[in-house]
Structures are given as structure tokens and as C-alpha cells.
Amino acid sequence: MALKRKKISLSEAEKILKKQKIVFSFWNCSSKRDTPYQNYYLPMKKIFGKAILFDPRKLRAIHGSEKMNNLFLSMIKKEQPDYIFANIRRDEVTISTMEKVRQASPKTKIISFSGDDERDFEPLKRYQALFVDCTLVAQVDYLKNYLKDGINNIYPTFGINTDIFKPIDTKKIYDVTFIGKPLKPRIDIMRFLIKNKVNLRIFGPGWEAYPEFKELYLGALPTEDMAKTISQSRINLSLSKNADGVPHLKGRTFELAACKSFCLVEYFKGYLEFFEEGKEIIMVKNKKDLLSKINYYLKNEKKGEKIAENAYKKAVKNHSVLNEFKNMFKEIMERPEIFRSGLPKIKENIIMLDKKDLEKKDLEIENKIKAFDYISFSDGNDILLDNKDQLQTYSLKKTGKDASCCDYYVHDRILGNYLMTNVYKAFNYLSREQISQMLCPNQIMVRKKFFLANLNEFRKFFRGENNLLFNKKNTCLISIPLVAVKTLRKMDPGILFSAAFHKEFAIKAYLLMKQKKILINPYIYRLAYLIVRDPLLRHCFIDALKNRKNWVLQSNH
Secondary structure (H helix, E strand, C coil): CCCCCCCCCHHHHHHHHHCCEEEEECCCCCCCCCHHHHHHHHHHHHHCCEEEECCHHHHHHHHCHHHHHHHHHHHHHHHCCCEEEECCCCCCCCHHHHHHHHHHCCCCEEEEEECCHHHHHHHHHHHHHHHCCEEEECCHHHHHHHHHCCCCCEEECCCECCCCCCCCCCCCCEEEEEECCCCHHHHHHHHHHHHCCCCEEEECCCHHHCHHHCCCECCCCCHHHHHHHHHCEEEEEECCECCCCCECCCHHHHHHHHCCCCEEEECCHHHHHCCCECCCEEEECCHHHHHHHHHHHHHCHHHHHHHHHHHHHHHHHHCEHHHHHHHHHHHHHHCCCCCCCCCCCCCCCEEEECHHHHCCCHHHHHHHCCCCCEEEECCCCEEECCCHHHHHHHHHHHHCCCEEEEEEEEEECCCEEEEEECHHHHHHHCCHHHHHHHCCHHHEEEEHHHHHHCHHHHHHHHCCCCCCCCCCCCEEEEEEEEEEECCCCCCCHHHHHCCCEECHHHHHHHHHHHCCCCCCCHHHHHHHHHHHHCHHHHHHHHHHHHCHHHHHHCCCC
């Protein structure tokens, strides 16, 4: 029998929220000039009686990942908030920390934000959603993917802070403007427009690294200054492709609409759920189409202004983040049976095989695993972390693939976790031979049928020989570390230097230098010992320190 939905009026919900407390934890959320603070934290301050900031970026830069997670947990124990709103990542505020939150503050509801599901759903968000009470989904065309997995505690979002993104009465001084980071698809478009003599201006972090745009680049914009620049532009560009060239919904399109400023949007069909094409939005399908429409709307500004007016009315009516949050919390109150976390129960039988098992004859192995469904592995070099069996079994069931591969830490008794893999980046950017070198048996779980069909290949895998067993077609990836290994595998230096490994030891070493504690902390002496013993680690350390800004200031995903 279905539970009767508890009805709460919006005004009642607002009164309840005014008596409650929320912890807001997004990467870089303490920066008052950045999007998390401006677009999410400020509305939360209006809604809740108390809104507490916790910035993983800032605290990781001071203390490192492990202590940052401990500080988060201590703060939750002390504050006992009604809600946590977090952008949970791989090794920032982790799923393990979320489980400890349950014990420390059982009544706290955890809300997670997912903004890039075209990249993150498959390897990350479908698993993190099991540990939170609600996932706020920005790529609304991915709602069906969550529902297909049986994840119903989701809420669509595409709200903007209309107190910040609003029309500014100012003179138009730019013909064409782009605001955003220099991703490869965007760089190609900028080059094309410049070649075709478009009067273009570029804003956003990172473009200073490209001297060819020096004359057109006017610097990064804090969020509160964006509305003015947008309003000063005759045509704003909203480019929909991510770094991999995959189009998706961009919040920028909604921000431009809320500023009542005309924009040309790189085509993505998902926008048609929000705006009527030709009346409220103009999309372009390729570079030539973009150039043609730039020239047309520069000559026909009134037509662009009419479209901008229509888009503005739609945006302020339907996409105020303040109203969106109020309605979300109201629904969470009304439907507590839906908005709650729940890990899947394991019904299948799992057996772990070690090196000695793989040395047995085929028939002995077949008899040993006869009563089991899935096979996991240990080479004696591993420390199993929480939820490994649950999540890998779940991944095999949901994807239907033959193998599951999670991330792993490289762990030392003094250094702790000093390296972390990124299997998603490895499988997307490394060759199959390179992937084979960095994989270890401990991070793999497979179906019994696949194991028996490739038994000799698994023996080679255990011996450390290169194999081509695993690929994107037959292997599902879990971009969460679920196991730690005690020693680093031998591999080509380029693999360790690549984005397939996150160098936590470089962050820690840099922090100790910055805090002038490098000579009094045992961490650096243990690290020096390992570096002397392992030339691969030594070269990696030097390379990472040269680029320490990448490790300290940027998200590791």
C-alpha cells in the first residue's frame, strides 16, 4: 500500500526552514566571487536560520585530504545540522565520510549536487547517490538514467540566482563576447571567429596561457561582475561542449537569459525542454552557422532583443534558484520515504582468489568457484576499504558488463594514502598497454563466466605481465578508491606523470614547505626514503612539485 503524501504549504515549509541549519560544502565555496558562493550559498542563507560554510578546497590546501575529511566530520558532530548540501567528489568529502556522518548525526539529510552527468554518472554519481538522501541533477536529461538504476531520490535543477544575474542598464560596448574556460572545442571556435574577423572579446580564467588571444582577452570575471559584461554585449556565446567535445546543458545559457541579453547557443536538444527555439533561444549547429548568425543578428539587433526579452521572462519565472530550493526542501519534507539513502543488499555469492589459487589446475579452480557468482582478487598487497564488494557487485548488475574496476590508493604506514588512481581518465586517455601496466588484481571484480573464459590471461595478470583483458566495452569503472595497495607497481614513467594518478604526496610536501615544517615533520623523511629507493617516484615527485599549483588549487576530478 502506497504511503499517503504529507502535504505542507510553501509558507509552512519556509517557517520550518527558518528554524533549521544547513552545512554548505562545495569546492571553493568560501570565495565570495565564485559561483558556488554566489549561486547556491547566498540563497541558502536566505532560506535557513543558519547556513555554515565548509570549503574542501581551502581546507585541503592547508591540511591535506585526510585531515580535511576529519575536520568536516568533527564540525558535523558539533553542529548537528538538519541538512548538508555538498558536491561530493572522489577524494574530497568522501562516501566514507558520508557514512560516518550517519553515525555522528543520524537526523541530518545529505543532499549532493551533480552538474556534469555526461561525464560523471557512469563512473561516479550513480554510486554516490546511494549514500545521500537526495541528488540534485543539473543535466536533467540524465534523470532517466538515475531512475533506470532505481534511484528515485533525485531532484532536477537548473536555477540561477536572479539577484545576481539580472538586466543592467548599460551601453553596449562589445559585439561578441564569450565567458568561460579555454576548453579545446572552445579554442577551436575562437580561432575560427578570429580568422573570420569577428569583433570578439574573451573573459574567463586560463586564456592567459594562449598568447594568440592576448589582444582579445580581458581577464577573468568575478560572478558579481558577469551581469554587467553580459549586458554590455550585443551577442553572448554559450558553448555547450565539454572538454571531451560532448554537448550538454550549460548554466551559462540560463544566466544570459536572466540578464535579458541576447545569446547564440551551441546546439543541444536538452535546451528545448526549457526554451522555444526561434522564439526564446537561437541555437547554432556548427561554426559556419555560428558565423552566419553572428553577422545576421549584429545587423538585426531588434530581433535579438525580442528573443532575449522572451527568454528573460521564461528564466525569471521558471528558474529562480531561490524558489527551486524552497520547493525542493518542501518536497523532501513531504516525502521522507523517497528522500533517503540506501545501499543495495548483496544477494550474489562472491569469492576472493589469491596468487596460490591461480596456480592451481583449471579443474581445481572451477570446483573452488562453483558455488559463486562473482570473483574478486587479492595479491597480498592490498587493504580492502568499506563498500568494495557492495559497489562492485552493484556495478556489474547495473551495467551488465563482465568486469568492474575501481580506483585504488597507494598506501604507506607513515605517509598514509600518497597516490590515487583515476581509472576514468586512464581508460579514456591512456593506451590499452599503459592501462594494463597500472591495473592491479585488487581493484578488479569479474563475472565467473568471464573469469573461466580468460583463466590463462588472469594468471598472466597476477604475474604482472601485460594483458589486454580490460577495456571500456567489457569493464565498468568506479571512480572511487575502494582498495589501497602497499607498493607501487612498475610502470612507464609517463603513466605515473599523467592525470591517471593524483599525487597526494606532492600536496602534503608543498603544504609542509609553505608552513615551514618540512624539516620537523616525519612525513618528509619517510617520503625521502621512498624517493631514494624508487627512481620512478623520485621523478614523479620532481614533476609534481614543478606543477604544484595544479595539485593544491584544482579539483582532482
